[in-house]
Amino acid sequence: xxxxxxxxxxxxxxxxxxxxxxxxxLVIKASDGSAAxxxxxxxxxxxxxxxxxxxxxxxFQVCEAIRARSRVPVMMLTVxxxxxxxxxxxxxxxxxxxxxxxxxxxxxxxxxxxxxxxGMESTAPVAAGRITLDLSEHTVRIGDAEAVRLTKLELxxxxxxxxxxxxxxxxxxxxxxxxxxxxxxxxxxxKQLVHRLRQKIEADxxxxxxxxxxxxxxxxxxx
Amino acid sequence: xxxxxxxxxxxxxxxxxxxxxxxxxLVIKASDGSAAxxxxxxxxxxxxxxxxxxxxxxxFQVCEAIRARSRVPVMMLTVxxxxxxxxxxxxxxxxxxxxxxxxxxxxxxxxxxxxxxxGMESTAPVAAGRITLDLSEHTVRIGDAEAVRLTKLELxxxxxxxxxxxxxxxxxxxxxxxxxxxxxxxxxxxKQLVHRLRQKIEADxxxxxxxxxxxxxxxxxxx
DNA sequence: CCCGTTTGTCACCGGGCTGTTACCGAGGCG
DNA sequence: CGCCTCGGTAACAGCCCGGTGACAAACGGG
Numbered sequence: 001x002x003x004x005x006x007x008x009x010x011x012x013x014x015x016x017x018x019x020x021x022x023x024x025x026l027v028i029k030a031s032d033g034s035a036a037x038x039x040x041x042x043x044x045x046x047x048x049x050x051x052x053x054x055x056x057x058x059x060f061q062v063c064e065a066i067r068a069r070s071r072v073p074v075m076m077l078t079v080x081x082x083x084x085x086x087x088x089x090x091x092x093x094x095x096x097x098x099x100x101x102x103x104x105x106x107x108x109x110x111x112x113x114x115x116x117x118x119g120m121e122s123t124a125p126v127a128a129g130r131i132t133l134d135l136s137e138h139t140v141r142i143g144d145a146e147a148v149r150l151t152k153l154e155l156x157x158x159x160x161x162x163x164x165x166x167x168x169x170x171x172x173x174x175x176x177x178x179x180x181x182x183x184x185x186x187x188x189x190x191k192q193l194v195h196r197l198r199q200k201i202e203a204d205x206x207x208x209x210x211x212x213x214x215x216x217x218x219x220x221x222x223x
Numbered sequence: 224x225x226x227x228x229x230x231x232x233x234x235x236x237x238x239x240x241x242x243x244x245x246x247x248x249l250v251i252k253a254s255d256g257s258a259a260x261x262x263x264x265x266x267x268x269x270x271x272x273x274x275x276x277x278x279x280x281x282x283f284q285v286c287e288a289i290r291a292r293s294r295v296p297v298m299m300l301t302v303x304x305x306x307x308x309x310x311x312x313x314x315x316x317x318x319x320x321x322x323x324x325x326x327x328x329x330x331x332x333x334x335x336x337x338x339x340x341x342g343m344e345s346t347a348p349v350a351a352g353r354i355t356l357d358l359s360e361h362t363v364r365i366g367d368a369e370a371v372r373l374t375k376l377e378l379x380x381x382x383x384x385x386x387x388x389x390x391x392x393x394x395x396x397x398x399x400x401x402x403x404x405x406x407x408x409x410x411x412x413x414k415q416l417v418h419r420l421r422q423k424i425e426a427d428x429x430x431x432x433x434x435x436x437x438x439x440x441x442x443x444x445x446x
Numbered sequence: 447c448c449c450g451t452t453t454g455t456c457a458c459c460g461g462g463c464t465g466t467t468a469c470c471g472a473g474g475c476g
Numbered sequence: 477c478g479c480c481t482c483g484g485t486a487a488c489a490g491c492c493c494g495g496t497g498a499c500a501a502a503c504g505g506g
Contacts, residue, residue: 151462151463151464152463153463153464186465188465188466188467189464189465189466192464192465192466193464196463196464
């Protein structure tokens, strides 16, 4: 599950990101409004956490831009006592809000409630280069080829790699994100999963062009 | 639209009641928890506003009693800073909450959002493609075929799928929407219900053309 | 209260997913 | 050269999950 967190307050942003990562959400961070809009288009998150007060584009404007093309759940962050903000945010299509300060537990409970309500059906597929991932259908399409059906784990792995396209992701991190393992040691699982995924997405699985082995991990190469 | 308001604070209760009445909701008032449960059973409201701190039965207990038999939207009222309360309330199946004090405008906005989510305020389309649902008659018609009578649960399931025609709806979401289950334990129920519904609406139930199994859920395929 | 309908539960099957073990080959190093 | 490590590959077995049938429990109208 991918979550976009947009807040210009670095400390709060990292706290939220850490909390969500601990709960095995895949977190994408934005430090201002325009970055939030760009990352939303690039990453197609399943949920967006938006601070209202941001330099450049405000949370309202970001919310509006998102709502123009998606019904993804949006949670707004506000300072206490600004009721006008709440009414306006809900009017723009935000699904919920939190009043700062809030506890990590509260944040998690609300986010889970939102995702439960929304049924987490991100209609928009995730894409990078020639690779298009359809999370709701559990399929991936390479270029013009036919869509390939993926298993749950394969989907998670590919989602992680796609979120870091052209960058190496360490085996350690993949283990944590895909299986939730806290300790290392279980590399065999990853080896097998990579192998099975290559069988499905590589033209020549023996000579990987997309899912490459890199130092201490793997990397998804897109054009 | 009928709303049950339960709060032992007479002043706040009347303010809420007045606000809702102005917005042309029909309001039923309860001044303690046991009255709330009794009135809920007698009146079958479309939405419940529950104060957590009440003499006798607390808002938690009332919420629990309501959730044992209904999926009606529940909004909890809490005092500021009691984050534990929020987590507990959402865990018990409450759909939203408000922190006292709040403005009438905020209350109205949140209640409307809740009703919109529950699909009670929108004119939910009861038809898509060749499939036509008659909610009052509990029947469904496929193309020119004769209308088929459905049970309550079958109707709810089909209604959910129809509202998301051609899109996968996760099992988790279906469980919540049809039975109101909070924990995702019981897949057997869904399996059986899908099976029974297929017997009624599919030409060849062994090879489903309409109600197809999809990754992590089901999908209603319409042309 | 009785009886048919509806709903929940149990058992079983079969297929695909996943974890495990074993083995191979390449490369590093004494 | 022998040993070790590490990634890739294959094979296998257990497990999970969806489909199905049978039956019990709960419900509901006469």
